[in-house]
Amino acid sequence: MIDFGLVTLLVIAIAVGWLLAWYEAKKKYTLIKNTTSNLNRGYFLGLNYLLNEQPDQAIDEFLNAFEINSDTVEIYLVLGSLFRRRGEVDRAIRVHQDLLARPNLDPQQQSQVQLALARDYLSAGLLDRAERLLEELVAQGGEYRHSAIDDLVNIYEQEKDWHRAIEAGEMLLKIGDPNLLTVWQKPKENVFDKPRPAYNDAQIQCALAHYCCELVEHAMVMGDWLQAKQYLKQAMAYDRNSVRSSLLLGQVEFQLGHPKEAIKLLKKIRHQEPVYFSEALPLLDQCYRALNKEDEWLAYLKSCLVEQVDLSLLLFLADCLQKTQGDSAAQRLILDYLPKQPTPSVLQRLLVYKMQSCSHEEMMITLTLLQQWITHVVELSPKYQCGHCGFSGKTLHWMCPSCKRWGTVKPLA
Numbered sequence: 094m095i096d097f098g099l100v101t102l103l104v105i106a107i108a109v110g111w112l113l114a115w116y117e118a119k120k121k122y123t124l125i126k127n128t129t130s131n132l133n134r135g136y137f138l139g140l141n142y143l144l145n146e147q148p149d150q151a152i153d154e155f156l157n158a159f160e161i162n163s164d165t166v167e168i169y170l171v172l173g174s175l176f177r178r179r180g181e182v183d184r185a186i187r188v189h190q191d192l193l194a195r196p197n198l199d200p201q202q203q204s205q206v207q208l209a210l211a212r213d214y215l216s217a218g219l220l221d222r223a224e225r226l227l228e229e230l231v232a233q234g235g236e237y238r239h240s241a242i243d244d245l246v247n248i249y250e251q252e253k254d255w256h257r258a259i260e261a262g263e264m265l266l267k268i269g270d271p272n273l274l275t276v277w278q279k280p281k282e283n284v285f286d287k288p289r290p291a292y293n294d295a296q297i298q299c300a301l302a303h304y305c306c307e308l309v310e311h312a313m314v315m316g317d318w319l320q321a322k323q324y325l326k327q328a329m330a331y332d333r334n335s336v337r338s339s340l341l342l343g344q345v346e347f348q349l350g351h352p353k354e355a356i357k358l359l360k361k362i363r364h365q366e367p368v369y370f371s372e373a374l375p376l377l378d379q380c381y382r383a384l385n386k387e388d389e390w391l392a393y394l395k396s397c398l399v400e401q402v403d404l405s406l407l408l409f410l411a412d413c414l415q416k417t418q419g420d421s422a423a424q425r426l427i428l429d430y431l432p433k434q435p436t437p438s439v440l441q442r443l444l445v446y447k448m449q450s451c452s453h454e455e456m457m458i459t460l461t462l463l464q465q466w467i468t469h470v471v472e473l474s475p476k477y478q479c480g481h482c483g484f485s486g487k488t489l490h491w492m493c494p495s496c497k498r499w500g501t502v503k504p505l506a
């Protein structure tokens with residue numbers, strides 16, 4: 094087995110050694126020989142401590158080995174971020190706090206260290222401390238302002254403080270997309286250090302619409318329909334094609350006793366993003382039933398299936414047919430589509446309907462075993478997947494729990 098702890102220690106040692114070599118090469122013609130040998134001694138002592146699993150003593154040696162100036166600050170920033178990435182946040186905090194206390198940093202370096210320390214606090218879950226440091230950086234208005242606001246958005250999302258997330262998102266939109274800056278305009282920053290890649294303008298607008306939708310859901314729980322509608326208007330202003338907004342507005346209209354309006358809104362989803370249409374089916378079913386128009390509903394579902402074969406639509410229609418017209422109608426539909434959609438879930442549904450009308454005992458035993466096995470297969474398979482990181486699961490998360498992106502988790506076909 095590979096000892097990952099040891100491997101990471103070696104990586105840290107090599108990185109510090111490489112940076113030391115770079116620093117010395119840079120100072121080749123100006124450094125006094127004595128200083129160089131002191132640096133080497135400090136480096137090897139630090140390395141020795143690292144290899145002996147004594148990282149705290151190693152930090153002391155490294156911090157004493159170099160004088161802090163515009164060149165060596167980079168070395169400590171790398172050392173600190175390596176500790177953070179190794180999960181040793183306490184040590185990363187120590188390195189960065191030590192740096193921040195040095196009086197000879199210029200304002201730009203001070204901001205860079207402050208950002209790194211804020212990210213240590215963020216990794217350690219000390220959100221209030223991270224928030225304070227980042228707010229200072231935003232107030233300073235320097236070149237790290239964009240990164241600081243971006244990290245603040247991350248904190249507000251974790252705290253579910255949607256109002257402040259909206260304010261911060263608005264600020265990002267005003268400042269402009271950092272991805273459009275040229276290499277020379279971009280602030281010096283370790284991109285691997287970021288808690289999450291920066292959003293571009295379209296992603297910010299998508300996230301802003303989701304923040305509003307979170308507020309809508311809260312207002313709905315409180316029964317404040319007027320407020321819910323206001324937040325929905327805001328969400329749609331950010332993202333006209335927000336499927337979540339259409340779904341929520343459909344729910345609000347239904348709750349307010351307007352099923353016709355709800356139907357119109359929910360049907361729009363088929364054109365906005367067809368893959369999410371299955372999410373609207375249960376509510377559409379409720380709306381049509383409230384209007385006593387079940388026949389119209391069945392005809393609409395059938396016409397959708399003719400236009401495009403969709404697995405969840407097929408299974409939903411089969412269930413509707415079974416409830417209204419019995420097992421054989423549902424079976425006929427499934428048998429029609431089984432050759433086009435030979436998936437375990439379609440087969441499982443057919444077996445369920447078959448068993449309800451089966452009378453032969455031996456046949457019943459075989460079908461039961463087959464149905465149990467295939468149900469197990471269907472239950473194990475995920476229903477949703479993130480198009481960005483591949484995370485999959487059984488419930489719809491509007492924000493991917495793995496990569497923390499909004500609107501990337503979609504129903505699987």
Ligand SMILES: [Zn+2]
Pocket residue numbers: 479480481482483484493494495496497498501
């Ligand atoms: Zn993801």
